[in-house]
Amino acid sequence: MTVVVLGLTVTSSWGNGHATTYRALLKGMAARGHRIRFLEHDKPWYAAHRDLPRPDYCDVTLYDGLDELAERHAALVRDADLVIVGSYVPDGVEVARWVQATAEGVTAFYDIDTPVTLAKLERGEHEYVSPEVIPGFDLYLSFTGGPTLERLERAYGARRARVLYCSVDPEGYYPELGPVRWDLGYLGTYSPDRQPTLDRLLIQPARAWERGGFIVAGPQYPADIDWPANVERVEHLPPAEHRRFYNAQRFTLNVTRTDMIAAGWSPSVRLFEAAACGVPIISDPWDGLGTVFEPEREILITSDPETVQRWLRDTTAGHARAIGRAARKRVMASHTGWRRAAELEGYVAEVRGMAVLAVSGG
Template sequence: MKIAFYGSSLLSAYWNGAATYYRGLLRSLAERGYQITFYEPDIYERQQNRDIDPPAWCDVVVYEGTIPALKDVAVEAALADIVIKASGVGFEDDLLLEQVMTAARPAALKIFWDVDAPATLAELKGLPEHPLRKALADLDLVLTYGGGDPVVQAYRAMGAVECIPIYNALDPQTHHPVAPDCRFKADLGFLGNRLPDREARVEAFFLDSAAGLNNRSFLLGGSGWHDKPMAPNVHYIGHVSTRDHNAFNVTPKAVLNISRESMAQNGFSPATRVFEAAGAGACLITDYWEGIDRFLKPDEEVLVARDGGDVRDILTDLTDEHAAAIGRRALQRVLAEHTYQHRAVEVDRLFRSHFGSKEAAE
């Protein structure tokens, strides 16, 4: 079956946290026989900051960030059996949704794939005339990158026929244990872009912890933090290419996951960083969110902090041996239950069952 996937970017993770999710899941679907074309706009300097070449398992069409170019690629949805519009493409999202779903054949499976469901739902709340909300009833399926029952119920209440979370996972071909790299040596590392609904949490969990632990070293990676005040024991290194993520994760004694505010409040939304770190065998400390134990077991496979004070306490007591044991157990768990191969089996089953339902209804 042919998939036309309209997303933010497959080739670049620059200001694009969904990149590794797209890559892992779509490659695993390609291995199951799907023919995929990914359409991404040339915006936000992503094409100048590519971190992978166009892959053999997916055709990538890069189009100009103009309305005529958008319309040109939208008509190609008519060639696909499955038409997917992702959230957060970043250029004329509402128009893109309308254009690709109009172009899709009646027999095609029409899907909206939300990679930031809590934020999307907050935007839709109280706006019954929002283009996405009006389109939901005509879509076959809403898939989300997480969110659990709260997101499923909210989407159904807004008119979605069906909503199913497809969680982040590990791509073992990309994220795996490597040798430590002295560039990333620290007691605690955090990797994440500076975003409005994450910044206050980064201050509380990471920067304030650094200020309170002068005898520990902290490493900060990600875009946008260059003018952020921080303690002298925080080393800021800017954007970190995905090719360096494994070394970034395994070199510090521990790495920190800090969820965006909306995802932390909603729960059941493990970030890609959770599985990247676990896949590299890193000792992961995560902020608390409901549903953590569905993915990793607290205190055995992941360490959980409810605030910056917890982060400081964990770091103060954490030995190299304990950190290594946490990382080993996390790696074993995600390889056994949470790879993109596991997710692709689930998605393949969904696609085929929905095709069967459409054929039976005709």
């Protein structure tokens, strides 16, 4: 297929989880023989932090606004087999209308922020998608599975709401030998709704276990946070350094956004990255997590700081490695970019099959 993606960013991983999601998926699609063009609105905050300006698995074109998009890329969008518009694309509603009016192939909205999107829609906020444009897409690809898919179809008229979780590039994430520097680490941009859980599951255990080593990597944390002395801070960790970061931890922590906990069935890319590295994960609980990893065998789940302390102090190295190996096996079977690309192909084939039936009168 010829695929055009209008996404928030693929060139910069700074302060967002979109870039790594697109990179794994598009690399998987390219490996399966698809030709991809990524159209990215040129924004100064990403221009200053571009860690992958020219991916080798897709062509990237930067544009300055809607007028340039329509003037320069109408034929590209018109002739593509599949056109994907992502969440948080600047002027997303107008971009969606233009794509739906221009594209002659299959169109899809890829919501990398589904619970956040639904919360915005309920408040009447149409920053990047609106109830009016949702039914105009052939596919609504959702970061969230479970009951949310039915809700998208029933409440917002999505034609086909299908889950398309994030994924991992196995060439970038794998176990490697090296010194273990921290007992527990966390990688994520600051978010006010995640901070109480980070306080509970990392900062409190760090205060209680002064001999332990901890680290938090990610931008935008307020200067007034009282970090314990045994918690290291890294402001930004580019994707090229993620593998080394995970492999230097005995355990890694996953913390989930409030909206995603409420929706359930919303695994983050950090889960798959850490698991691909064979690092045992400690996660806060949410509905659907057990469908992604098997609790206790592939992942440890708790909301209790004392339980985290016990795991850090008492889990044997052999038991921790067994959890990490089991999680990695699950990721390699179900959550790579190649696997996600195959799932997307199936959804596109579904749309095309329905179109053939409609034309034939079946």
